[in-house]
Amino acid sequence: MSGITTSSVELLSPFALGDLELQNRLVMAPLTRNRAGDGNVPTDLNVEYYGQRASAGLIITEAAQISPQGVGYPSTPGIHTSAQVAGWRRVVDAVHARNGRIFLQLWHVGRISHPSLQPDNAQPVAPSAIRPAGEAVTYEGMKAFETPRALRADELPGIVADYARAARHARDAGFDGVEIHAANGYLLDEFLRDATNIRDDAYGGSVENRMRLLQEVVEAVTQIWPAQRVGVRLSPENSFNDIRDSDPQATFGAVADMLSRYQLAYLHVVEGDMMSGERKVDYGEIKRRFAGIYMANNGYTKARAEQALHTGMADLIAIGKLFIANPDLPQRFADNAELNEPDTSTFYGGDARGYTDYPALTQKRKTA
Numbered sequence: 001m002s003g004i005t006t007s008s009v010e011l012l013s014p015f016a017l018g019d020l021e022l023q024n025r026l027v028m029a030p031l032t033r034n035r036a037g038d039g040n041v042p043t044d045l046n047v048e049y050y051g052q053r054a055s056a057g058l059i060i061t062e063a064a065q066i067s068p069q070g071v072g073y074p075s076t077p078g079i080h081t082s083a084q085v086a087g088w089r090r091v092v093d094a095v096h097a098r099n100g101r102i103f104l105q106l107w108h109v110g111r112i113s114h115p116s117l118q119p120d121n122a123q124p125v126a127p128s129a130i131r132p133a134g135e136a137v138t139y140e141g142m143k144a145f146e147t148p149r150a151l152r153a154d155e156l157p158g159i160v161a162d163y164a165r166a167a168r169h170a171r172d173a174g175f176d177g178v179e180i181h182a183a184n185g186y187l188l189d190e191f192l193r194d195a196t197n198i199r200d201d202a203y204g205g206s207v208e209n210r211m212r213l214l215q216e217v218v219e220a221v222t223q224i225w226p227a228q229r230v231g232v233r234l235s236p237e238n239s240f241n242d243i244r245d246s247d248p249q250a251t252f253g254a255v256a257d258m259l260s261r262y263q264l265a266y267l268h269v270v271e272g273d274m275m276s277g278e279r280k281v282d283y284g285e286i287k288r289r290f291a292g293i294y295m296a297n298n299g300y301t302k303a304r305a306e307q308a309l310h311t312g313m314a315d316l317i318a319i320g321k322l323f324i325a326n327p328d329l330p331q332r333f334a335d336n337a338e339l340n341e342p343d344t345s346t347f348y349g350g351d352a353r354g355y356t357d358y359p360a361l362t363q364k365r366k367t368a
């Protein structure tokens, strides 16, 4: 953003995100933790976890399925049943009670699923019938991915309607906004990138066609929410979930141009490849092409975050793993305090251990 003085781009100073006042520019990145309850409903433990992290300027929830077809992992929460909406409302209330802000991430996994996770044991769906390398996580353990079924064009309006319904449910649950998950190899990203989309209809081929489904989803969701409460997440060169694009700079530059038309809350970008650590795309160019707030993510520390803000490379910084291990991350950054180390063995699934038992600084001091 132009015209902003250095003192106003401090990481831990308040920030106006559209009409929403954030306590700071530090965002908790979306983090799947596989600890939802029966019926993929958020539980008391999930309420406690998010409440503990309410000092983030903004929390983006773990990805939440928009429909039963959107499910790709065990015990991930949904936003398509009334019980799920009620569960999320308790999460939102806990965050709001501590003066936090929270957006829900809207998710359809596309081909990153398995028949055992799908209604009626159906094949997972995708833009094209291309099987991802690797294995699905199922309730019965890891299983080889199967070849997905290519969606017919006449099914796409139903998927857009599922996003709209999920967005309405998020509003009913009291969220401050929603983030459309178009990153990390899931359905919308599968449409965007040319290794997974070889369709020859209006949704494949040119970049304009490949981003048509995302655009339709953005249009549908911004009918439900004011655009300033809707963000979009992209990951131009992330190869997680076996996905690639032959020209990410051009593809995602065009996506940034397209998204600029909507006055969205922000564009959230996973910079680089989470798998290889490579970073070839010029994110400065993507940021320049997007008219609005740019949220950067992937490997940010306090020093890197401050540098990105001060050099104009980002407006907001999203942090994932450090927020898992440090519920009071903004306070720790403010104090230059020591950080808890994330325990990767408890990332996905389990109980309170490695979830709600990371100590805050005050707890540590009390027990020391």
Ligand SMILES: Cc1cc2nc3c(=O)[nH]c(=O)nc-3n(C[C@H](O)[C@H](O)[C@H](O)COP(=O)(O)O)c2cc1C
Pocket: 029, 030, 031, 032, 033, 061, 062, 063, 105, 181, 183, 184, 233, 270, 297, 298, 299, 300, 318, 319, 320, 321, 322, 347, 348
């Ligand atoms: C345990 C775990 C779960 C994740 N779940 C999601 C998710 O639900 N949605 C998403 O967009 N990204 C997800 N990610 C990616 C993170 O949001 C983030 O992009 C990544 O951790 C890099 O940021 P960091 O270096 O600050 O951790 C996940 C990452 C981890 C480690």
